[in-house]
Amino acid sequence: MSQPDLYVGKIVHFVGVSDQVRGRHLPAIVVRILEDQVNRVVLTIFTDQIESGVASSSRREPSVSYSAEMAPGTWHDIEECHRPREKT
Numbered sequence: 001m002s003q004p005d006l007y008v009g010k011i012v013h014f015v016g017v018s019d020q021v022r023g024r025h026l027p028a029i030v031v032r033i034l035e036d037q038v039n040r041v042v043l044t045i046f047t048d049q050i051e052s053g054v055a056s057s058s059r060r061e062p063s064v065s066y067s068a069e070m071a072p073g074t075w076h077d078i079e080e081c082h083r084p085r086e087k088t
C-alpha cells in the first residue's frame with residue numbers, strides 16, 4: 001500500500017456508512033492527524049443536507065483509517081478523474 005500524502009487541511013473522500021450515503025464518496029477535510037496510528041485522521045465530512053436527511057450538512061468523524069480499497073467508513077485520496085483539470 002502506498003503512503004498517502006497527509007496534512008491538516010487536505011481534502012479527501014470519506015466513504016459513507018449510513019443508509020442514505022452508504023458507499024458514496026463524500027468530501028471531507030482532514031482536521032487532525034492522529035499521530036499514534038498510521039494514516040488515521042479526524043475528518044469533517046460534508047454531506048448534502050437534503051439527501052442525508054440530517055439537520056447539519058457537516059459532521060465530525062473522530063477516527064478514520066485510510067483504505068486504498070475504499071471500504072465504507074474509511075478515507076482515501078480523491079480519484080484523479082474527480083480532480084479539476086489543469087488549465088491550458
Ligand SMILES: [Zn+2]
Pocket residue numbers: 013025076077078079
Ligand atoms: Zn473517492
